[in-house]
Amino acid sequence: MTFGNTFRSALKAVVAAAPLLAALSTTTLAQPAKPWLNTTLSPDERASLLERELTLDERVSLVHGPMALPFFFPGGKLPDGALPAAGFVRGIPRLGIPNQVESDASLGVTNPMGVRPGDFATALPSSLALAATFNPQIAYDGGAVVGLEARTRGINVQLAGGVNLARDPRNGRNFEYAGEDPLLAGTLVGESIRGVQSQNVISTIKHYALNGQETGRNFANSVIDEQAMRESDLLAFQIAIEKGQPGSVMCAYNLINGAYACGHDFLLNKVLKQDWGYKGYVMSDWGAVKSTDFAMKGLDQQSGEQLDKDVWFGAPLKAAVENGTIPASRLSDMSHRILRSMFAAGLFDTQAPKTYDAVRHAAVAKTEADEAIVLLKNEGDILPVAATARSILVVGGHADAGVISGGGSSQVTAGPDQLVIAQGGEGPMAMFNRVNYHPSSPLKALRARLPDTRIAFDTGLYPEEVARKARSFDLVIVFATQWTGEGEDVPSLNLPHGQNALIEAAATANPKTIVVLQTGNAVNMPWLSRVPAVIEAWYPGQEGGAAIADVLTGATNPSGHLPVTFPASIEQYPRVNLPGIDAGPTELFDVVYEEGADVGYRRFAKLGMKPLFPFGHGLSYSDFSYGDLKVSGGNTVEVSFTVTNTGKVRGKDAPQVYLNATPGGKAKRLIAFSKVDLAPGETKTVVLAADPRLLASFDTASNNWVVAGGTYTVAVAEDADDAGITGSAQVKAQRLKP
Incomplete structure (x- = not known):
């Protein structure tokens, strides 16, 4: 009886409450089940909503991951959801967090050791070649292809996003970077990153910072004062980060002033996150983490964890948070930064496309190669x-097979028909010591463009045989190569395999000998006075053979300009002996950057040295003149000038604006540049303004950029050695945030 009354009372209550329950139910259903999926919120707001839902274990899972290559796993079985590639961080399905699938690099999507059979990608020219274009639009377009x-x-x-300045012309990875000038490198790398991320892919910027050589890269201590660092390498990173907004910064292997780059409180916490206000996350290079306390020093994610002595950001990090050694708030910040970049890049909100237009992408690679090739002498x-x-x-360089590319983790496989020559060697990078030729043969391209010309080929193995043949041809074109790659520097600026002797033999036998260089660095040219023409083609990518042939035959008017100084000899550089070359396998050693901020052409100008070819140098089949210069001041320097094509063919020019003098005295610094396409007789007006930081010095005491008030003199010139046309303006004294 009591039960019946209770049941009836409860039923009446339910019926009475039904409208309210229905309303509540409707309200609940109307709300997003996962509020962080609301795309009207900012990436920071979405990351905050999602991060607070994570458990301790889930937070830890986001901040470390393995190198995702099969030979690192028992039976070759990768974690579920992983792709054979550089790295993998498992997502969190219950919250809709996607996996992070990581791959190298700036020059295209790599397929290391062919772990994804039959997977070929567009191979762009090297980053040093990209820098030679002086064309930000090409950088963006190439980045979009990769993304x-x-x-x-x-x-x-x-x-992607390599931006370390070329402080030493022997660096094995200079081809992955964008030259020796902070403005040029920062601008083009920033645009490349922006292009990658336009495709809903997170891009890194790397390797932060002062990663200036491969010799002993895990033990090299880059020694440089803060002011010089801020005005050179760090400025290149800062400009690229501002332009590209990369989701992640990859820290380097080396030490800087005694602290490892991936555990560098000053560079990561103070400069990057505090001064620059960087909101993304810092990932380590593969095998660059030494301890769990790197988390407190600014590192947010451990990459390639099997290469470290421990998974420092796994169980040790969890224990450190549980015992209070590392605050829970720091781990939350780490996971928030990762999620924030994932939201900013659209990883939660977009579906991956299934296909792309390979023909269009090949055209992008061809355009980049066309504008990258530098005519050094004619x-x-x-x-x-x-x-x-x-x-x-045609002689040497395997020109019958294709064009050379740089080695290491950035190596892109463009197709199945590639010539690959193993170099041998020992150590962890030995597997990458293979010279890879993209199957774009300059020889075949020349024959296609010159069907009525007799074109023969000699491998160049025997200089005396080349000399014998050379006498009976109207022209000789020698293709010379220098292979460089990750993990080692070149010991000399000389061309390897006796190629200098080959060129000498050809030039002696036939004075109409042309040299085409495919190199990752500046090289010596002891034969330069003996040959009438030299082309620098860098590592020109999968369309390189066609691009070289087009420049040789005039179908393309060359417009590339040197992004690095070509020295007369290594004696013109501050470190004649490569630091650490004789150090023990685990011996720490110093790399003293005594040149400070005067990298490359700036040091040449300061010391009055004459290079073989100056920074910015590049010839054309046309001629250009500058005029009507107007220079205005105020908070910065702004210039207006005209560029006229005074030649007979259409061409592209890269006018460069250099700072020649400040109130403090003489100077030499690129402060602006442009790329102009002109028909014969055509004139265009170019207006450029300098970033005020390029006029300033960095004051470490006040932690500010300081622009001195007074007269600033600038030149619009063809290269760093060209006097050009000059003008001056008054600039106001000011201080700028760091």
């Missing part, structure tokens, strides 16, 4: 190839 091709493969973190206008040249001997 789209990554996304179609399920890759959402691309390890005596007597021997180029483009004379119409009267009825016979040409």
Whole structure:
């Protein structure tokens, strides 16, 4: 009886409450089940909403991950959801957090050791070649190619954006970077990153910072004072980060002033996150983490964890948070930064495309190669190839097979028909010591463009045989190569495999000998006075053979300019002996950057040295003149000038604006540049303004950029050695935030 009354009372209560319950139910259903999926919120707001839902174990899971190559796992079985590639961080399905699938690099989507059989990608020219274009639009377009091709493969973190300044012309990875000038490197790398991320892929910027050589890269201590660092390498990173907004910064292997880059409180916490207000996350380079306390020093994620002595950001980090050694708030900040970058790049909100237009992407690679090739010398206008040249001997460089590319983690496989020559060696990078030729043969391209010309080929193995043949041809074109790669520096600026002797032999036998260089660095040219023409083609990517042939024949008017100084000899550089070359395998050693902020052409100008070819140098089949210069001041220097094509063919020019003098005295610094396309006789007006930081010095006491008030003199010039046309303006004294 009592039960019946109770039941009836309860039923009445339920019926009475039904409208309210229905209303509450409707309200609940109307709300997003996962509020962080609300795309009207900012990435920071979304990351905050999601991060607070994470458990301790889930937070820890986001801040470390393995190198995702099969030979690191028992039976070759990768974690579920992983792609054979550089790295993997498992997502959290219950919260809708996607996996982080990471791949190298700036030049295209890599397939290391062919772990994804049949997976080929567009191979762009080297980053040093990109810098030679002086064209930010080309950088963006190439980045978009890489980003789209990554996304179609399920890759959402691309390890791109190399911006370390070329302080030593022997650095094995200079080809992955963008030259010796902070403005040029920062601008083009920033645009490349922006292009990658336009495809809903996180891009890194790397390797932060002062990673200036491969010799002993895990033990090299870069020694440099703060002011010099801020005005050179750090400024390149700062400009690129401002322009590209990369989701992640990858720290380097080396030490800086005694502290490892991935555990560098000053560089990571003070400069990057505090002074620059960087909101993304810092990931380590693979095998660059030494301890769990790197988390307190600014590192947010441990990458390639098997390469470290411990998974420092796994169980040890969890224990440190539980015992209070590392505050829980710091781990929350680490996971928040990662989630924030994932939201900013659209990883939660977009579906990966299934395909891309490979033909269009190849055209992007060709355009980049076209504008990257630098005509260094053209005596007597021997180029483009004379119409009267009825016979040409092509020599060396495997020009019959393709064009060379740089080695290491950035190596892109463009197709199945590649010539690959193993170099041998020992150590962890030995597997990458393979010279890879993209199957774009300059020899075949020349024959296609010159069907009525007799074109023969000689491998160049025997200089005396080349000399014998050379005498009977109208022209000789020698292809010379210098292979460089990750993990080692070149010991000399000389071309390897006796190629200097080969060029000498050819030039002695036939004075109409042209040299085409494919190199990752500046090289010595002891034969320069003996040859009338030299082309620097860098590592020109999968369309490089066609691009070289087009420049040689005049189908393309060369417009590349040197992003690095070509020295007369290594004696012109501050470190003649490569630091650490004789150090023990685990011996720490110093790399003293005594030149400070005067990297490359700035040091040449300061000491009055004459290089073989100056920074910014590049010839054309046309001629250009500058005029009508107007310089205005105020908070910065702004210049207006005209560029006129005074030649007979259409061409592109790269006018460069240099700071020649400040109120403090003489100076030399690139403060602006442009790329202008002009028909014969055409004139265009160019207006450029300098970033005020390029006029300033960095004051470490006040932690500010300081622009001195007074007269600033600038020159619009063809290169760093060209006097150009000059003008001056008054700039106001000011202080700028760091």
